[in-house]
Amino acid sequence: MSEQTTNTSAPESTETPSTPSAFSLRYADNGIAWLAIDVPGESMNTLQATFADEISEILTELEGKSDVKGLVLHSAKPDNFVAGADVRMLDACKTAEDAQAIAEQGQKLFSRLEALPFHVVAAIHGPCLGGGLELALGCHSRVATDDDKTRIGLPEVQLGLLPGSGGTQRLPRLIGVAGSLDMILTGKQLRGKKAKKMGVVDDCVPHSVLLQVAEELALKSKPKRTNSWQSWAMGGNALGRTVVFDQAAKKTREKTRGNYPATEAILDTIKYGLDKGIEKGLAREAKHFGQLVMSTESAALRSLFFATTAMKKETGADAEPEKVTGVTVLGGGLMGAGIANVSATKANVPVRVKDVSNDGLLNAMNYSYKLLEKKRKRRIISKAQLQEQMARISGSTDYSGMSRTNVVIEAVFEDLELKHKMVAEVEGALGENTIFATNTSSLPIHQIAEGAARPENIVGLHYFSPVDKMPLVEVIPHAGTSEKAVATVVKLAKKQGKTPIVVADKAGFYVNRILAPYMNEAAMTLLSGETIEHIDNALLDFGFPVGPVTLLDEVGIDIGAKISPILLNELGERFRAPDVFDVMLNDGRKGRKSGKGFYQYNGKKKEVDKRVYGLLGVEPKNQLNGHELAQRCVLMMLNEAAQCLDEGVVKSARDGDIGAVFGIGFPPFLGGPFRYMDQIGTKRLVELLEQHHAKFGERFAPCPLLKAMAAEEKRFFE
Numbered sequence: 001m002s003e004q005t006t007n008t009s010a011p012e013s014t015e016t017p018s019t020p021s022a023f024s025l026r027y028a029d030n031g032i033a034w035l036a037i038d039v040p041g042e043s044m045n046t047l048q049a050t051f052a053d054e055i056s057e058i059l060t061e062l063e064g065k066s067d068v069k070g071l072v073l074h075s076a077k078p079d080n081f082v083a084g085a086d087v088r089m090l091d092a093c094k095t096a097e098d099a100q101a102i103a104e105q106g107q108k109l110f111s112r113l114e115a116l117p118f119h120v121v122a123a124i125h126g127p128c129l130g131g132g133l134e135l136a137l138g139c140h141s142r143v144a145t146d147d148d149k150t151r152i153g154l155p156e157v158q159l160g161l162l163p164g165s166g167g168t169q170r171l172p173r174l175i176g177v178a179g180s181l182d183m184i185l186t187g188k189q190l191r192g193k194k195a196k197k198m199g200v201v202d203d204c205v206p207h208s209v210l211l212q213v214a215e216e217l218a219l220k221s222k223p224k225r226t227n228s229w230q231s232w233a234m235g236g237n238a239l240g241r242t243v244v245f246d247q248a249a250k251k252t253r254e255k256t257r258g259n260y261p262a263t264e265a266i267l268d269t270i271k272y273g274l275d276k277g278i279e280k281g282l283a284r285e286a287k288h289f290g291q292l293v294m295s296t297e298s299a300a301l302r303s304l305f306f307a308t309t310a311m312k313k314e315t316g317a318d319a320e321p322e323k324v325t326g327v328t329v330l331g332g333g334l335m336g337a338g339i340a341n342v343s344a345t346k347a348n349v350p351v352r353v354k355d356v357s358n359d360g361l362l363n364a365m366n367y368s369y370k371l372l373e374k375k376r377k378r379r380i381i382s383k384a385q386l387q388e389q390m391a392r393i394s395g396s397t398d399y400s401g402m403s404r405t406n407v408v409i410e411a412v413f414e415d416l417e418l419k420h421k422m423v424a425e426v427e428g429a430l431g432e433n434t435i436f437a438t439n440t441s442s443l444p445i446h447q448i449a450e451g452a453a454r455p456e457n458i459v460g461l462h463y464f465s466p467v468d469k470m471p472l473v474e475v476i477p478h479a480g481t482s483e484k485a486v487a488t489v490v491k492l493a494k495k496q497g498k499t500p501i502v503v504a505d506k507a508g509f510y511v512n513r514i515l516a517p518y519m520n521e522a523a524m525t526l527l528s529g530e531t532i533e534h535i536d537n538a539l540l541d542f543g544f545p546v547g548p549v550t551l552l553d554e555v556g557i558d559i560g561a562k563i564s565p566i567l568l569n570e571l572g573e574r575f576r577a578p579d580v581f582d583v584m585l586n587d588g589r590k591g592r593k594s595g596k597g598f599y600q601y602n603g604k605k606k607e608v609d610k611r612v613y614g615l616l617g618v619e620p621k622n623q624l625n626g627h628e629l630a631q632r633c634v635l636m637m638l639n640e641a642a643q644c645l646d647e648g649v650v651k652s653a654r655d656g657d658i659g660a661v662f663g664i665g666f667p668p669f670l671g672g673p674f675r676y677m678d679q680i681g682t683k684r685l686v687e688l689l690e691q692h693h694a695k696f697g698e699r700f701a702p703c704p705l706l707k708a709m710a711a712e713e714k715r716f717f718e
Contacts, residue, residue, distance in 0.1 A: 445459065
């Protein structure tokens with residue numbers, strides 16, 4: 001047996017090892033070879049095209065060994081296996097053939113790994129994603145840890161790509177068509193236990209025994225793959241495959257509406273490979289991969305990936321953040337409950353909820369309990385973990401028990417007088433360094449800070465509903481907010497699992513400001529006779545996750561009515577909303593929360609309430625095609641986004657793209673409003689705005705920045 005006793009290192013070599021920069025190969029006395037991956041200078045292992053020669057040399061050495069009984073492939077990093085291929089190398093590709101060559105290179109190396117005559121086992125701890133899982137699939141067996149850090153998946157579709165190093169061919173042959181389509185088409189990530197249940201890994205063990213179990217498995221004979229009858233029935237035969245692929249294609253097209261070419265390529269590649277054999281399937285995979293790399297959709301999605309990666313390293317201010325020792329949330333309603341949840345369960349800080357009533361406190365506690373109980377039932381967390389996370393949340397109707405708090409997040413009603421009262425109470429009850437973060441969606445932060453004893457501690461922290469799901473938060477300093485306060489809440493937001501963007505303290509901030517004219521224009525088209533379902537479908541086809549009329553019902557027509565006058569007052573006539581809100585509210589139509597809005601709601605079911613047309617004095621008659629309708633609404637959003645950049649509401653086009661995609665679901669495959677404007681071209685964009693200006697009025701007048709850029713044919717991203 002090997003002398004190996006821990007999970008942190010492989011046995012000492014019995015001969016001089018070859019030591020490439022990212023890979024080291026060692027041999028143990030018991031016939032097991034240990035191949036460790038450790039990309040130097042990086043916290044995460046990623047596969048890079050430059051590693052090809054190193055891997056090839058190692059495989060050549062192993063192919064010539066007659067005394068090796070098994071190989072364990074593992075990571076020398078403490079918390080990750082291989083997080084995927086380095087996406088940056090794709091930007092160097094000038095043609096589809098360049099990208100195809102990268103895929104073919106990976107395929108050949110993993111096929112050589114698979115062809116080794118002894119048992120090859122991947123020992124997986126931490127992220128094993130994309131190219132990392134394709135590497136593991138090239139092994140004969142896989143063992144994963146049950147640690148929460150371990151995530152296994154093929155997320156390439158989220159970058160507008162498909163797995164290019166054999167993933168579309170090996171995974172279906174390992175777990176069947178239905179399971180592999182679900183994983184590859186969605187990019188979902190599995191924990192160790194779920195991966196074992198699905199058959200992606202052969203065992204799931206504690207981290208402490210990972211290498212020991214992998215070593216014992218590697219000493220056994222290579223496994224022989226046998227498909228079960230169910231696997232054969234559900235994809236291992238032509239008839240079963242047709243049924244599964246037809247269902248998957250229908251479901252996928254309903255979601256993507258033809259906007260994501262990667263999903264069509266995935267379906268085609270997997271089916272082709274199963275019909276024609278793995279060699280032809282790999283060739284198809286590489287060709288599709290090359291074509292997708294050069295697509296505008298993938299370029300846009302990769303730009304978002306790079307943007308969010310860069311933002312993780314930014315502090316948002318020129319100051320060191322304070323360590324957050326505790327968070328107090330003012331208000332136990334839907335927003336307050338959501339903020340308390342992410343603070344306790346993701347940021348892992350003690351949370352105290354203050355509400356005027358015990359019912360509010362109970363609501364906040366129940367909100368978190370229900371979310372955690374859902375995770376427990378799905379075996380994502382244990383009962384003990386549920387109890388531990390719930391123990392971080394407590395509440396009271398006064399300011400007692402808040403001695404550890406140094407950040408207060410206010411989530412009360414949008415009433416300036418009430419918010420002034422909250423500021424005064426907090427400044428009186430808590431320490432002088434306590435940060436007061438207000439979750440307002442419409443009130444200027446400088447107005448909330450008026451009269452404060454310590455205005456430097458007041459900052460906006462605008463979350464989006466539902467807080468546990470929406471990834472964006474806007475951080476809004478007013479002129480007197482300290483850099484330290486900004487840096488502290490940016491760091492807290494990241495720990496809560498959010499992507500924060502720092503925006504200027506102007507009416508509507510950024511997200512609501514670009515959303516309002518888009519929503520107003522949708523309402524204008526309704527008043528001109530376009531039907532509710534036609535408006536929603538047109539924008540769904542464009543790529544938004546929900547249509548504007550549905551969104552208004554979801555947010556609440558009363559909320560729209562409250563924000564609209566503020567924007568009109570601060571920003572001028574182009575923000576004047578059509579006379580829809582008052583009519584709807586006078587008829588008791590607040591949206592989903594009141595059971596009726598533009599739609600009528602019965603539980604989860606909804607249908608257009610045709611009585612709305614009579615209320616609004618509209619004769620429903622579609623006159624615009626879907627493209628014209630979507631263009632009319634989106635042009636208003638694009639123009640306002642450019643205006644926001646010109647005024648410094650957002651610091652960069654990159655931040656503007658992230659805010660729109662993560663805050664309101666601007667189509668990710670377009671990269672955000674600024675990437676999309678570059679795609680259209682500023683000259684053409686101004687022409688379109690001027691055409692609409694002539695037809696529909698002053699609100700479509702192109703902003704000065706766009707006109708200046710169009711004159712020189714400039715882009716937002718060079």
